[in-house]
Amino acid sequence: MTATTTATAAALALGDDALVLSHRLGEWAGHAPVLEEEVALANIALDLLGQARVLLSMAGDEDELAYLREERAFRNLQLVEQPNGDFAHTIARQLYFSTHQHLLYARLATGDGPFAGLAAKAVKEVAYHRDHAEQWTLRLGDGTDLSHQRMQRACDALWRFTGEMFQPVEGLDIDTEDMNAAWLESVGDVLRRATLTVPDGPQSGAWTAGAGRQGLHTEPFGRMLAEMQHLHRSHPGASW
């Protein structure tokens, strides 16, 4: 009983991360700076949605969980719910999150827990996401003065949401301190190669630490859910 519950809690946390970030990336459709990025961002969004569907299905009915929970019941990181902002903000969010997800799934894939199967498949997708984010971080950071400024600003603005990724998640047997160190090394390396400065502020503030995992979110999240859930909620019990 306890095992099921903790696995459910972890599936919700990871599933909500993937669901919410996928939704944010879906907002880019038709707005990307170049056609190739329409393809790439949609591709990443689809991978994440696929992961979300597997994870949420481990915890219950995927549509009930996605469409009928209220904001306070979502367990995603605050990082993934942050609005897209400009392209640099989207890329910084991707760099931070996909580096984390890659480390996490690589670790889960080697274990024999309930997420090993999913992680083994997803780690390949996430390696591609991380590469995409890294390549763009290099281009924006080491591109023009303007792109450098925007990329630095984005990295700084999102930094305070990164600590939450290394809070322990109930049901995941992961050494989060070790993972945070690996993450700092990997992200730090990319930022330095991109001629960017690793932000020096705290990775989380008093308010943000572990908040999303407890259902405490940022203001834009409620509006995102309102849009996402509106149609489904307007037709109770209908199937689509």
Place this chain on the structure above:
Amino acid sequence: MATAAAHQPARTQQHGAHDGTAGATGTEDAHQRAFDAAVAADERIEPRDWMPDAYRATLVRQIAQHAHSEIIGMQPEANWITRAPSLRRKAILMAKVQDEAGHGLYLYSAAETLGTGRDELLDKLHTGRQKYSSIFNYPTLTWADVGAIGWLVDGAAITNQVPLCRCSYGPYARAMIRICKEESFHQRQGYELLLALSRGTPEQHAMAQDAVDRWWWPSLMMFGPPDDESAHSAQSMDWKIKRHSNDELRQRFVDICVPQAESLGLTLPDPDLRWNEERGHHDFGPIDWTEFKEVLKGNGPCNEQRITQRRRAHDEGAWVREAAAAYAAKHSTAAGHGETGVEQA
């Protein structure tokens, strides 16, 4: 691909012309004869073959318009990605919109084989000098519109495009083969979406019927003006760019849709629609060509919105493209690499 004997003189003599060994007029005539023979023999014209200027211009116009339609066509559907009512439908819709961007890329590549560039074509789209399909100037007002677009709009596109798989210009024909496979898949998904609504709650059924009512006539307009008013048709058919007339394809589409609408349990909004035993086709009511012309002129419900969003995406993305170019320039010089600058230690 075009290697039959009839096609060879064009290439040989083109080179001869560069050497100054043949008179301009005589060479031109020989080129024209070789081109005509290749087209008559159903061979493919390839990028390095000689072709009449007007043939090249027509293809650039048609392929560019086709590419533009794919990328503007992302907008009405992307409008529903964030509101898709189930995760399965959301995944299908995202994949579809992604495919459309991919189709745009194939088609710009095909157009580029004719000596133009994607930037130039996008600029023509953004400044209104090239068009996109009139259908994408209609709004997606409900979720059912996503299904109606899949069934009717993609259905009409496929009816139009399957013959283009045999078009005389090789790169276009090959792009169409790839695109048609994916489009057929989208069309079945759209049909299935409408079927789920039609068989769902009364509200869902009504939503599906309303969408079909709004998309039916604009879909018929996708085949272009009637044959006696179609400016480019005759020449395009002679060149085997086009294989069937607008009215022929429109009739084929109507005949396909009628039984599909019946099995969907939905009606088509045309009181004059009925089977004509004598013709072996369905008769249908008159199309409102005034509306069609207004939409083409820029006065449709979403013309302004669509082009504004496209321009904004392009303008707001300028700094990103500039950054990529600056990075590539820096790193190709520094490391002696090619233009991509992707290589990193």
